[in-house]
Amino acid sequence: MADYREAPLATRPKTLDPAEYFNLSLNQRRAEEERAGLRAQLKRQYQMQLNNPHRKELIEDPALTRWVYARTNPYNHFRATKKTSLLGGLFGVVPLFVLYYVLKTDREEKRPCIYS
Amino acid sequence: MSPQQLNMAAVGFRNWARALSKGKQPGFSALFSQVRAASGPSKGMLPGPYPQTPEERAAAAKKYNMRVEDYEPIPDNGEGYGDYPQLPDRSQHERDPWYSWDHPDLRRNWGEPIHWDFDMFIRNRVDTSPSPVAWHTMCKHLFGFVGFMLLMFYLGEKFPSYQPVAPKQYPYSNLHLERGEDPEKQPEEVKHFNI
Numbered sequence: 007m008a009d010y011r012e013a014p015l016a017t018r019p020k021t022l023d024p025a026e027y028f029n030l031s032l033n034q035r036r037a038e039e040e041r042a043g044l045r046a047q048l049k050r051q052y053q054m055q056l057n058n059p060h061r062k063e064l065i066e067d068p069a070l071t072r073w074v075y076a077r078t079n080p081y082n083h084f085r086a087t088k089k090t091s092l093l094g095g096l097f098g099v100v101p102l103f104v105l106y107y108v109l110k111t112d113r114e115e116k117r118p119c120i121y122s
Numbered sequence: 123m124s125p126q127q128l129n130m131a132a133v134g135f136r137n138w139a140r141a142l143s144k145g146k147q148p149g150f151s152a153l154f155s156q157v158r159a160a161s162g163p164s165k166g167m168l169p170g171p172y173p174q175t176p177e178e179r180a181a182a183a184k185k186y187n188m189r190v191e192d193y194e195p196i197p198d199n200g201e202g203y204g205d206y207p208q209l210p211d212r213s214q215h216e217r218d219p220w221y222s223w224d225h226p227d228l229r230r231n232w233g234e235p236i237h238w239d240f241d242m243f244i245r246n247r248v249d250t251s252p253s254p255v256a257w258h259t260m261c262k263h264l265f266g267f268v269g270f271m272l273l274m275f276y277l278g279e280k281f282p283s284y285q286p287v288a289p290k291q292y293p294y295s296n297l298h299l300e301r302g303e304d305p306e307k308q309p310e311e312v313k314h315f316n317i
Contacts, residue, residue: 015251017216040189048187048233052224065232068163069187073236076169080202083171087200 172198173205182207186235196238207235213243213250 012018020026055065084090166185172195173179182205183193196203217229224232228244242248253260294300295309303309 015254017251019218037191044187045231048231052232067232068167069233069236071163072169073240076204076206083204084202085200090200
């Protein structure tokens with residue numbers, strides 16, 4: 007694999023990363039083992055539920071539930087900082103006034119043309 | 123608006139209705155408490171506020187099925203991320219197509235922590251794979267070309283260049299008879315050119 011080149015427009019797979027093969031410290035190896043252990047546990051849980059012949063319901067994914075909850079409830083942890091106030095004002099308040107003035111002036115210009 | 127009222131607006135009518143029917147506190151006060159249905163994940167399994175202490179960090183890492191060293195919450199800037207982990211901004215295009223994922227179309231395993239922008243990084247959408255040419259080169263080429271064309275069209279409008287034109291010259295003494303003028307009257311001589 008010394009002359010491996012990535013497929014065009016693709017990232018090199020993690021398993022073929024040369025950094026994974028040479029000069030790995032024990033800590034790095036341990037970290038990889040732990041990650042693999044977590045992955046294996048999750049895989050096992052999923053397979054147990056998937057192949058359970060008595061299962062009648064859908065397999066619920068708690069990671070998905072957490073993601074959906076996090077995405078739909080940002081206001082629980084919202085704080086009015088400079089950046090958030092600026093964004094809120096820019097997207098929520100300024101367009102109201104800008105649109106009002108733009109439409110009003112456009113209408114005022116068109117009004118004599120229509121009614122004359 | 124206070125965070126409490128904003129939260130109510132965000133949670134929406136469904137929870138309000140559920141709160142009224144299943145609420146832990148009766149009646150009017152149920153509207154103003156953060157009441158959820160009793161089914162589903164417990165409070166500890168759902169995302170929470172930004173972790174302040176190392177114990178909270180460890181608990182959050184365990185909750186999200188990540189190693190404590192890997193878990194890094196999104197920096198707390200008030201935008202409402204809470205303790206959600208910051209995962210690498212890599213699209214699902216970049217994941218191994220030949221590994222046996224639990225969900226092959228999403229290239230994801232069950233229980234794996236989901237990126238905040240996961241719905242943007244699916245294989246139908248944003249692709250962060252390496253491009254054939256470096257990004258800044260592509261930008262320079264595209265905007266250079268578009269800018270150049272815009273400039274040239276603008277200059278063409280400002281300084282038009284076309285074949286020389288003159289008013290149309292009609293024969294038969296400037297169409298004397300066709301214009302209905304008197305046939306006896308002598309037409310005026312119009313000289314169009316000098317030889």
